[in-house]
Amino acid sequence: MKILLMCANGLSTGILMNKMNDWGKKNGEELEVRAVPVDECAGIYQDYDCLLIGPQMAYKLKEVQKIASDRPVATIPPQDYALGRVDNIMKMVKQLINGGK
Numbered sequence: 001m002k003i004l005l006m007c008a009n010g011l012s013t014g015i016l017m018n019k020m021n022d023w024g025k026k027n028g029e030e031l032e033v034r035a036v037p038v039d040e041c042a043g044i045y046q047d048y049d050c051l052l053i054g055p056q057m058a059y060k061l062k063e064v065q066k067i068a069s070d071r072p073v074a075t076i077p078p079q080d081y082a083l084g085r086v087d088n089i090m091k092m093v094k095q096l097i098n099g100g101k
Helices: 012-026 039-041 055-067 078-082 086-097
Strands: 002-007 032-037 049-055 074-075
Touching: 002 012, 002 039, 002 055, 012 032, 012 086, 032 039, 039 055, 049 055, 049 086, 055 074, 078 086
Parallel strands: 002 032, 002 049, 049 074
Antiparallel strands: none
């Protein structure tokens, strides 16, 4: 599974990216997570299964949904983001990819 994390400049999501990649290794899940500035998503989103926006950039959600209309896009819940709750974030990702199921 490939996940694109986005924030203002890609730095704050970089910490979460590392935690998520480590989580994938520990849990035996094939996971590739990349963090980028939200304004770069248009050129690369096609390579990812799911796009997640940091809560500080939640105002960009509709814009990203228009750009990546064929991919699940969501804002990471602020508490899960701040505390690096990868288990919760991955549950959300799996629901998004499976159409909310």
